[in-house]
Amino acid sequence: MTFDREFLRRSPLEVAPALLGSRLTVGDVSLRITEVEAYLGVGEDPGSHSFRGQTARNSTMFGDAGHLYVYFTYGMHTCANIVCSPPGTSGGILVRAGEIVAGLDTARERRTTSKRDTDLAQGPARLTVALGIAMTDDGADLFASRVRLDVAAPLAPALISSGPRTGVAGPGGSVDYPWRYWITGDPTVSPYKPAKSSKTAPKPRA
DNA sequence: TATGCGATTGCCT
């Protein structure tokens, strides 16, 4: 057990902003985390994969904190989470974006569609490609595997922005809480894109 | 067993 793992056994809402600035390293490619999203456990967050309980797919989220939860979606994309929650719960932190701080050449080779270096890991699926994370890394111990997390000192709150998630129904009713955190003004983050809503985009009518 | 859709991305208009 490490101090870092102990740190990850707190609520995702507490850990998520603290992970900004931390480094995720796979082989020779290293990433500075600039944008994350917190997901809570069973019955707490309808948007969480673990909302409806444990399944074969999300079982990693139900294990100990400090492991990597990797899932496949849209038939083509892979995303990575840092399992983070008190024992007995099933939260996680989706790593949404980051800045490549080492292994830039390798990342560029993997992300050939990327036009700029700030695009290399701008988005959860792009990020896994840049780092070389695959489904086989699901369940990897972030402190004892090829995927490693180096937790940095927390950033000053003034440098952190967060997005509110409104109207989420919790066990006790609807609650409002921030779930997305990013480093203010960082060029590798795209906080202005509403990552939600695909077809039912609200149409403003005059 | 059958059907719908997603913690997205990139190309099209």
Add this chain to the structure above:
DNA sequence: GGCAATCGCATAG
């Protein structure tokens, strides 16, 4: 700015 791609998982029957 809008939508197709693509398949495993979750839900309904």
